[in-house]
Amino acid sequence: MADFMKLVQNENMKTFLRARTVAMVIILAAAVTSVSVLWLAFGGRDVSMWDVVYVESSLLYFLVTIFTVVAGAGTVAEEFSSGTIKLLLIRPWSRSKILLSKYISTVAFALFMAALLFVVTLVVNWLCFGLLNDPSIPTSITDAGESPFAYMLRFYGLSFISSIVTVTLAFMLSAVFRSAVLAIALALFLMLIVNNVILLLSSLPYKWIDYVLFVHLNLTRYLDDLPAAGGMTLGFSLTVLGVYYVLFMAIAWIVFSRRDVAA
Amino acid sequence: METSVVRLHEVTKRIGGRTIIDRLSLELRPGEVFGFLGPNGSGKTTTIRMMVGLMSLTSGEISINGFSIAKDYEKAIRLVGAIVENPEMYKYLSGYKNLLHYARMMPGVTEERVQEVIRLVGLEARIRDKVKTYSLGMRQRLGLAQALLHKPKLLILDEPTNGLDPAGIREMRDYLRRLASEEGVTVFVSSHLLSEMELMCDRVAIIQSGRLIDLRDLRTGAGMTEERTARMLFEVDRIEAALDALSAAGLAAESAGPGLVVLQGDRERTASANAALVGAGISVYSIRPDVKSLEDQFLEVTGGERIG
Numbered sequence: 001m002a003d004f005m006k007l008v009q010n011e012n013m014k015t016f017l018r019a020r021t022v023a024m025v026i027i028l029a030a031a032v033t034s035v036s037v038l039w040l041a042f043g044g045r046d047v048s049m050w051d052v053v054y055v056e057s058s059l060l061y062f063l064v065t066i067f068t069v070v071a072g073a074g075t076v077a078e079e080f081s082s083g084t085i086k087l088l089l090i091r092p093w094s095r096s097k098i099l100l101s102k103y104i105s106t107v108a109f110a111l112f113m114a115a116l117l118f119v120v121t122l123v124v125n126w127l128c129f130g131l132l133n134d135p136s137i138p139t140s141i142t143d144a145g146e147s148p149f150a151y152m153l154r155f156y157g158l159s160f161i162s163s164i165v166t167v168t169l170a171f172m173l174s175a176v177f178r179s180a181v182l183a184i185a186l187a188l189f190l191m192l193i194v195n196n197v198i199l200l201l202s203s204l205p206y207k208w209i210d211y212v213l214f215v216h217l218n219l220t221r222y223l224d225d226l227p228a229a230g231g232m233t234l235g236f237s238l239t240v241l242g243v244y245y246v247l248f249m250a251i252a253w254i255v256f257s258r259r260d261v262a263a
Numbered sequence: 264m265e266t267s268v269v270r271l272h273e274v275t276k277r278i279g280g281r282t283i284i285d286r287l288s289l290e291l292r293p294g295e296v297f298g299f300l301g302p303n304g305s306g307k308t309t310t311i312r313m314m315v316g317l318m319s320l321t322s323g324e325i326s327i328n329g330f331s332i333a334k335d336y337e338k339a340i341r342l343v344g345a346i347v348e349n350p351e352m353y354k355y356l357s358g359y360k361n362l363l364h365y366a367r368m369m370p371g372v373t374e375e376r377v378q379e380v381i382r383l384v385g386l387e388a389r390i391r392d393k394v395k396t397y398s399l400g401m402r403q404r405l406g407l408a409q410a411l412l413h414k415p416k417l418l419i420l421d422e423p424t425n426g427l428d429p430a431g432i433r434e435m436r437d438y439l440r441r442l443a444s445e446e447g448v449t450v451f452v453s454s455h456l457l458s459e460m461e462l463m464c465d466r467v468a469i470i471q472s473g474r475l476i477d478l479r480d481l482r483t484g485a486g487m488t489e490e491r492t493a494r495m496l497f498e499v500d501r502i503e504a505a506l507d508a509l510s511a512a513g514l515a516a517e518s519a520g521p522g523l524v525v526l527q528g529d530r531e532r533t534a535s536a537n538a539a540l541v542g543a544g545i546s547v548y549s550i551r552p553d554v555k556s557l558e559d560q561f562l563e564v565t566g567g568e569r570i571g
Contacts, residue, residue, distance in 0.1 A: 006367040013364065018355055083351035087409060090315045091368040092341040261317040 004097065011105030015071055024067045025116065031060050032120045036128045048139035049129035050148035053121045057155060058220070060121075064113040065163040069170040069187050070180075072106035076171065076256070077180035085261055095257045103171060103252075110167055114160050118152070151223070158219035165217065165241050165248075166191050172252040190214065216240045268293050268449045269314070269417055274323035276309055276473075283309050284473040286323070291417070291451060296443045298464035298481075299453040302565055306473040307453045308348060311421055314451075315345050327417055341370075344415035346423065350406020354395040358386055358405050361394060362412065369413040376412060383438075384408045399426030407435075418442070419451045424459055436463045461557040469564055477564045481557070494553035495533050497524045500546040508543035509536055525553060 015021055035056050039047075076099070079085040089095060142151045170187035177183060191214075201209055209215060216237040267290035276284040284306045291297050301307045312318040314325055316332050316339075325332045330339035352361045362381070366372040381390050384404040394402065403426050410418060423439070424432045440463065442448045454460050460467055461481060469477040496519060499505045505524050509516040514536050519525035526536055533550065540547050 003370065010364050010367055013360065014353060014356070017360070082354070083349065084353055086315075086317060086347040087345075087351065087365070087406075089317060090340055090343065090345055090347070091365070092337040092370070093368060094337065260319060261312070 004101065007093065007098065007101035008104050008108070011075060011102050012108065015075065015105060015109055021071070024070075024113070028060070028063055028067070028113065028117055029120050031063065032056055032117070033124050035059065036124050040128050045129070046137060047129060048137045048148075049125040050139035050141055050152070052125045052129055053148075053152060054141045054155070056121045056125070057117065057152065057159075060117060061114075061159045061163070064110065064117055064159075065166050065191065066188065067113055068106065068110040068163060068167045069191075070184055071109050072167045073170045073174040073183035073187065074180045075102045075106055075174075077174040077178050077183055080178040080261075081180065089261060096253060099175065099253060099256045103168075106167060106171060107164065110160065110163055114156055114163070118156055155220055155223060158223065161238070161241065162217045162219050165213070165245055168245055168248045168252075169213075172248040175252040175256045191217070210236075211240060213240070213244045267291055268328060269451070270324075270326050271310075271314070272324045272326075274310070274313060274325060275321045276306075276313060276318065277321045282473060284313070287470065287473070287475050289468055289475070289478075291449050293416075293449055294443050294447040295465040296439060296450045296452065296463055298460040298467035299451060299470070300455070300457065300460060300467055300561060301453075301470040303455070305471050307470065308421060309473075310470070311345070311347055311419055311451075311453060314419060315343060315347060316340060317347065341413070342416040343419060344410030344413065344417070345419035346403075346406040346410055346421055347419075348421050349425075350402045350409075352394045352402060352405055352409075355393060357393055358390040358397070358401075361405060362390075362408055365409045366412055372412050376414075380408045380411050383411070385434075400428060400431050403427055403431075403435075414446075415448065417449045417451065421453050422455075423452055424454070424456060432459065439463060457558040457561050467557070469561060471565050477560075479560075493528070494525055495528045495536070496549075496551050496553045497526070497536065497540065498522055498548040498550075499524055499540060500548070504543065505540055505545050508539050508545060511543075512536070512539035514539065519553075522548075 036052060039052060079088055088098065091098075139148050142148050166187060169190070170183050173186050174180060174183035201212075210232065216232075219234070219237060222234040222237070269289070269291040271287055271289040274284055274287045275282065287306075287310065299307055299310070309318065313320055314327075314332065316336050320333060327339040327342050330342075332339045352358075353364070356364070359377075359381075362377050366377050381387055384407050386401065386404055386408065389397065389401060394405065397405065403423065407420070407423070410420070418439075420439075424435055427435060436459070439450050439452070443450050443465075452460070452463065465482050466478065466480050468475055469479075497505070497516075499522060502518050502522065502524060506516055506518065509524070509526065512535065514526055514528075514532065516524050516526035516536070526532070528536060537547060537550060
């Protein structure tokens with residue numbers, strides 16, 4: 001087990017010692033800061049910091065997903081495109097374990113990015129709207145007596161589940177096609193374009209639409225305990241996502257373990 | 264004869280109906296440097312990929328120290344260090360980080376061993392630099408370093424002298440020979456540099472279109488010994504007179520091109536032929552064994568065939 005964690009440590013090293021990752025961290029922090037500063041400058045100060053935290057988190061969470069998709073798709077495909085896969089695989093580890101180390105490292109990266117977004121929005125908005133403003137302004141995201149922090153944690157939890165499903169899709173595409181560009185492009189295309197088309201489709205009276213992945217990726221709509229469109233529940237959405245998740249994982253593992261490496 | 268370290272038995276690889284490797288069988292002994300020769304596209308790299316488990320076998324078996332590469336992969340591969348094709352490393356990491364990466368994947372590789380290997384390949388001065396700043400020769404050395412980290416019993420190197428300068432080639436050759444003779448490591452080298460292989464290897468196998476067409480021992484094949492005879496070439500001034508003088512001395516000889524006479528001789532026959540020639544007043548300019556270079560032999564057995 002300690003030995004297996006060294007594989008994960010290797011994958012983390014390869015992710016974090018890249019200029020790309022540093023750029024992602026800077027972009028995320030800069031995006032949060034600029035929205036807050038602009039709000040402060042043009043939107044007025046009579047707002048609770050929690051409202052800004054909520055708006056920024058909903059606005060910018062897609063960056064966490066995109067950045068993790070890029071990192072996750074790259075972790076497999078770039079080993080193939082650079083040829084390093086050959087030296088990586090000829091070690092006393094099964095291919096499944098090597099792929100698992102990459103997957104765990106990718107999920108850890110998603111967690112890191114989501115935590116970074118949460119912490120930066122909290123700190124920046126506490127500085128801008130909590131410290132400088134009147135902290136007694138009530139927040140509009142929760143009812144009186146309910147903790148806005150707990151509400152935001154739920155928001156991040158649900159968003160994290162959706163992003164992990166998208167990232168797993170990209171990870172699977174990367175293991176199958178061995179091309180980072182194709183995996184990233186396809187995953188983001190499905191996420192951004194098809195997502196919207198499907199939401200339009202979901203108003204049509206077809207039963208199969210309820211089982212399409214993209215209908216269920218927007219989990220945060222269950223946050224306010226309102227009955228969702230078509231009578232779907234959080235439990236139903238999670239079940240559908242779970243089935244897709246298992247499917248993606250199975251395809252990724254079978255393809256990666258079986259195929260000849262001729263890179 | 265000691266038991267073999269590596270055994271390839273009737274190894275066959277078919278991809279989409281095409282037979283890439285056809286019933287290839289080889290046995291490598293401990294502590295030998297084994298050359299693997301073949302024209303481009305003959306299946307050298309495919310064979311190496313199967314030996315390290317990157318490709319599956321259609322049929323046949325490969326075992327390393329008795330562990331099957333298909334059934335006992337983790338045990339078998341633990342004994343192997345390899346460079347497959349070019350030594351591709353993580354370019355955005357330093358040489359040291361690259362070695363650390365592979366050291367973490369192997370049981371029992373200590374920090375001291377990493378430092379030892381860095382000294383061994385002579386990369387101390389540049390090991391903290393990023394690999395993207397390395398020359399091909401330095402990458403080759405780093406590739407060798409990662410292959411040696413866990414003290415493998417079998418070292419598989421694909422074109423190991425590629426990109427090295429003459430001094431580096433010599434150093435690599437001496438090092439591989441020492442590794443084989445002193446530490447008993449079996450070295451499996453593929454190359455198309457035939458003169459290099461001739462200097463480096465104990466035995467060579469030649470494959471063509473996926474079939475083993477020749478297997479020869481380079482340490483005993485060449486040259487003339489007490490018992491062994493060789494074709495000896497005498498460079499003389501007058502061929503006719505030389506042939507007469509030799510037949511008078513009871514030595515069968517024939518003409519072999521301008522100014523050359525050839526006879527099959529051991530040490531004694533060569534000396535008496537020389538005495539007969541000199542005795543007949545013929546000028547002998549040189550005497551040398553007619554040994555074919557590995558290159559000639561290679562072109563002969565492969566029919567000088569190009570790719571395909």
